[in-house]
Amino acid sequence: xxxxxxxxxxxxxxxxxxxxxxxxxxxxxxxxxxxxxxxxxxxxxxxxxxxxxxxxxxxxxxxxxxxxxxxxxxxxxxxxxxxxxxxxxxxxxxxxxxxxxxxxxxxxxxxxxxxxxxxxxxxxxxxxxxxxxxxxxxxxxxxxxxxxxxxxxxxxxxxxxxxxxxxxxxxxxxxxxxxxxxxxxxxxxxxxxxxxxxxxxxxxxxxxxxxxxxxxxxxxxxxxxxxxxxxxxxxxxxxxxxxxxxxxxxxxxxxxxxxxxxxxxxxxxxxxxxxxxxxxxxxxxxxxxxxxxxxxxxxxxxxxxxxxxxxxxxxxxxxxxxxxxxxxxxxxxxxxxxxxxxxxxxxxxxxxxxxxxxxxxxxxxxxxxxxxxxxxxxxxxxxxxxxxxxxxxxxxxxxxxxxxxxxxxxxxxxxxxxxxxxxxxxxxxxxxxxxxxxxxxxxxxxxxxxxxxxxxxxxxxxxxxxxxxxxxxxxxxxxxxxxxxxxxxxxxxxxxxxxxxxxxxxxxxxxxxxxxxxxxxxxxxxxxxxxxxxxxxxxxxxx
Amino acid sequence: xxxxxxxxxxxxxxxxxxxxxxxxxxxxxxxxxxxxxxxxxxxxxxxxxxxxxxxxxxxxxxxxxxxxxxxxxxxxxxxxxxxxxxxxxxxxxxxxxxxxxxxxxxxxxxxxxxxxxxxxxxxxxxxxxxxxxxxxxxxxxxxxxxxxxxxxxxxxxxxxxxxxxxxxxxxxxxxxxxxxxxxxxxxxxxxxxxxxxxxxxxxxxxxxxxxxxxxxxxxxxxxxxxxxxxxxxxxxxxxxxxxxxxxxxxxxxxxxxxxxxxxxxxxxxxxxxxxxxxxxxxxxxxxxxxxxxxxxxxxxxxxxxxxxxxxxxxxxxx
Numbered sequence: 015x016x017x018x019x020x021x022x023x024x025x026x027x028x029x030x031x032x033x034x035x036x037x038x039x040x041x042x043x044x045x046x047x048x049x050x051x052x053x054x055x056x057x058x059x060x061x062x063x064x065x066x067x068x069x070x071x072x073x074x075x076x077x078x079x080x081x082x083x084x085x086x087x088x089x090x091x092x093x094x095x096x097x098x099x100x101x102x103x104x105x106x107x108x109x110x111x112x113x114x115x116x117x118x119x120x121x122x123x124x125x126x127x128x129x130x131x132x133x134x135x136x137x138x139x140x141x142x143x144x145x146x147x148x149x150x151x152x153x154x155x156x157x158x159x160x161x162x163x164x165x166x167x168x169x170x171x172x173x174x175x176x177x178x179x180x181x182x183x184x185x186x187x188x189x190x191x192x193x194x195x196x197x198x199x200x201x202x203x204x205x206x207x208x209x210x211x212x213x214x215x216x217x218x219x220x221x222x223x224x225x226x227x228x229x230x231x232x233x234x235x236x237x238x239x240x241x242x243x244x245x246x247x248x249x250x251x252x253x254x255x256x257x258x259x260x261x262x263x264x265x266x267x268x269x270x271x272x273x274x275x276x277x278x279x280x281x282x283x284x285x286x287x288x289x290x291x292x293x294x295x296x297x298x299x300x301x302x303x304x305x306x307x308x309x310x311x312x313x314x315x316x317x318x319x320x321x322x323x324x325x326x327x328x329x330x331x332x333x334x335x336x337x338x339x340x341x342x343x344x345x346x347x348x349x350x351x352x353x354x355x356x357x358x359x360x361x362x363x364x365x366x367x368x369x370x371x372x373x374x375x376x377x378x379x380x381x382x383x384x385x386x387x388x389x390x391x392x393x394x395x396x397x398x399x400x401x402x403x404x405x406x407x408x409x410x411x412x413x414x415x416x417x418x419x420x421x422x423x424x425x426x427x428x429x430x431x432x433x434x435x436x437x438x439x440x441x442x443x444x445x446x447x448x449x450x451x452x453x454x455x456x457x458x459x460x461x462x463x464x465x466x467x468x469x470x471x472x473x474x475x476x477x478x479x480x481x482x483x484x485x486x487x488x489x490x491x492x493x494x495x496x497x498x499x500x501x502x503x504x505x506x507x508x509x510x511x512x513x514x515x516x517x518x519x520x521x522x523x524x525x526x527x528x529x530x531x532x533x534x535x536x537x538x539x540x541x542x543x544x545x546x547x548x549x550x551x552x553x554x555x556x557x
Numbered sequence: 558x559x560x561x562x563x564x565x566x567x568x569x570x571x572x573x574x575x576x577x578x579x580x581x582x583x584x585x586x587x588x589x590x591x592x593x594x595x596x597x598x599x600x601x602x603x604x605x606x607x608x609x610x611x612x613x614x615x616x617x618x619x620x621x622x623x624x625x626x627x628x629x630x631x632x633x634x635x636x637x638x639x640x641x642x643x644x645x646x647x648x649x650x651x652x653x654x655x656x657x658x659x660x661x662x663x664x665x666x667x668x669x670x671x672x673x674x675x676x677x678x679x680x681x682x683x684x685x686x687x688x689x690x691x692x693x694x695x696x697x698x699x700x701x702x703x704x705x706x707x708x709x710x711x712x713x714x715x716x717x718x719x720x721x722x723x724x725x726x727x728x729x730x731x732x733x734x735x736x737x738x739x740x741x742x743x744x745x746x747x748x749x750x751x752x753x754x755x756x757x758x759x760x761x762x763x764x765x766x767x768x769x770x771x772x773x774x775x776x777x778x779x780x781x782x783x784x785x786x787x788x789x790x791x792x793x794x795x796x797x798x799x800x801x802x803x804x805x806x807x808x809x810x811x812x813x814x815x816x817x818x819x820x821x822x823x824x825x826x827x828x829x830x831x832x833x834x835x836x837x838x839x840x841x842x843x844x845x846x847x848x849x850x851x852x853x854x855x856x857x858x859x860x861x862x863x864x865x866x867x868x869x870x871x872x873x874x875x
Contacts, residue, residue, distance in 0.1 A: 114777055117779065118775065118778040126775040127775075129772070130796075139785055139789060140780060143779070144780060191775075192779070296633055332797055
């Protein structure tokens with residue numbers, strides 16, 4: 015942004031941040047700088063996108079703007095909200111600003127709501143903290159805002175508890191809570207990243223509509239350039255706590271900086287190169303994994319009543335995975351993808367049907383390995399890297415201790431991790447590195463089938479591409495078969511031979527990935543349309 | 558809900574049965590009985606003693622004695638006291654009332670102190686309040702009840718503000734409520750001081766866990782006032798371990814105050830239990846332990862019901 019723009023906005027800026035600087039004191043006394051001299055301003059009802067890879071200081075920025083930084087952080091800089099100096103407000107003044115003029119929605123809607131309080135009460139508490147409304151009037155306004163964020167039965171939602179809502183519904187409820195006092199500025203910290211694509215598109219639509227209806231100014235933080243581009247007027251690109259670039263979308267898109275480009279575009283070149291090297295699936299052999307007529311029903315009881323709800327998570331699902339093949343399973347959350355995977359991996363016992371590995375019921379669990387979406391929770395934080403990778407070998411009692419460590423180190427090298435990092439804890443690795451570590455650990459069990467459960471969706475675009483390339487390389491080298499679970503369709507064409515579309519526990523479409531966009535099945539069309547909406551302007555991958 | 562409760566109740570009944578069996582086995586393992594001490598009395602012949610033993614069924618084999626006791630216990634009769642020659646229930650009942658008169662207020666006051674102070678300490682985790690807090694709770698934890706009780710007696714002797722011991726002024730059997738309350742102050746105070754330390758720590762730990770959560774930060778970000786934040790948002794979310802602890806503490810209602818009662822001459826369970834254990838007054842000991850166990854079972858049942866109503870997630874699971 016040019017300095018003249020800052021000058022002209024000095025009088026009526028909704029939000030003005032100057033020289034924000036945040037340092038965290040680490041446990042060993044070291045100081046880690048998370049934010050370094052970041053400045054920007056925002057006019058009323060405008061929206062600013064903050065784009066950056068994980069660890070670039072985006073969330074610290076959001077917390078700093080709310081003055082919610084943890085106590086081990088030191089903040090310097092100037093934040094003005096509608097002309098008031100935020101860092102200097104007394105705690106009671108601050109309380110009146112938070113929620114009333116300035117609101118936050120955060121990454122994980124499930125964690126933003128108090129698990130033991132009803133939605134209605136959580137929203138009305140915010141309302142009553144800021145205005146003197148009667149109980150009845152309060153309930154009416156809660157109802158109104160719930161309706162506005164797209165709930166059809168607001169009275170029912172008011173009585174519900176967070177665990178009774180789906181991820182998208184929770185994010186809507188959190189949004190209602192943030193907006194019930196009609197703030198003029200909303201800070202949205204990765205509000206989409208934990209949702210499936212269909213819900214992402216819905217929430218994004220909703221945010222766009224609310225921004226217009228309520229004249230909201232918005233700071234929208236994301237690692238996904240394509241989502242940002244649909245809602246933000248201007249962008250600030252962050253790298254390692256500093257401003258890497260800022261300006262309009264036009265300026266950002268034509269930037270020559272590699273980092274800025276890497277966040278927006280992926281050529282897919284390196285991946286298509288790797289994908290050309292994978293040996294074609296063996297089609298006439300026996301399938302390596304076969305799932306026959308799997309069914310699973312969950313029974314849920316309602317509070318204080320005898321009524322039972324049956325959730326048919328899987329109904330008569332059959333999958334055949336050939337040696338060296340990759341089958342992708344797509345569908346929105348709640349369509350039964352996870353239950354299918356859990357049944358295959360043996361975490362769940364299906365009501366009906368069977369899972370066969372090379373023609374036999376699964377005997378050796380280690381032949382099917384899983385890579386999860388969030389490797390930070392999938393890896394034991396107290397283990398060192400080499401312990402993590404060697405553990406499957408230990409369980410299998412393979413070789414002597416020295417051999418096991420040797421093999422673990424080799425595996426680490428194979429997935430692109432330095433052998434010298436062997437004594438680090440999982441927490442000391444970045445998101446992409448952790449996913450590599452999880453891969454090395456899975457490979458240690460010499461699996462035949464690798465289940466990738468949304469293994470890419472937590473990562474930035476550039477990292478996704480790197481991991482994908484690694485997956486393709488490993489595929490060729492280890493003769494693996496992949497079952498790839500995803501709601502993101504971008505990488506499918508270069509990766510999978512077959513796509514299964516799930517809806518309400520059934521497989522509703524089986525299709526080749528390049529024919530996805532021309533499918534006649536309504537569920538498939540919904541997914542492709544939403545993906546196109548989200549990724550239309552950016553990050554299209556061509557194979 | 559009904560199923561949930563009945564399952565818990567069945568657990569309780571099993572526990573009671575198990576405890577009663579163990580009590581009989583243990584008392585058998587201990588050498589001697591109440592009448593052993595009487596042997597030294599020259600006025601009583603060996604035959605008389607044998608007769609007394611037979612009268613109370615002490616000469617029968619253990620399973621038969623247990624069955625006999627169980628049969629009468631189910632009818633509400635916990636057997637006789639050898640020393641007082643009274644039914645155990647008649648003997649215990651007023652004592653239990655007196656003990657509960659101390660322990661129930663002490664329990665409630667402890668919780669009423671622990672909850673707000675624990676929340677406050679968690680809220681001001683890095684400040685001087687918390688430092689004072691952790692220092693004083695450690696001190697409280699380290700102080701034995703006996704010492705506290707002795708100090709209280711000393712205080713009463715020196716200042717004459719409070720009675721030194723007992724439950725009533727003695728002479729006027731009319732025992733006015735005010736007089737009773739005055740006698741209660743010191744023992745209840747000692748009990749509260751003795752029990753509030755661990756409770757405070759538990760409340761603080763649970764509250765800190767909630768305050769580190771992202772929903773608490775979100776609630777802060779919504780500009781909720783401190784009272785709403787602490788009592789409406791943090792407390793219900795932190796309540797589960799506290800409710801379980803509350804249920805457990807019911808099991809100690811009869812036993813927590815034993816030493817304090819003995820030192821401050823409070824006519825509760827404490828002095829009686831001490832006497833009964835030393836005198837091998839078998840059925841009194843068994844009866845008292847059984848009633849303690851019953852209170853524990855009831856306390857846990859109460860905790861389960863409270864959990865059911867406080868945590869919507871448990872309601873769905875059950």
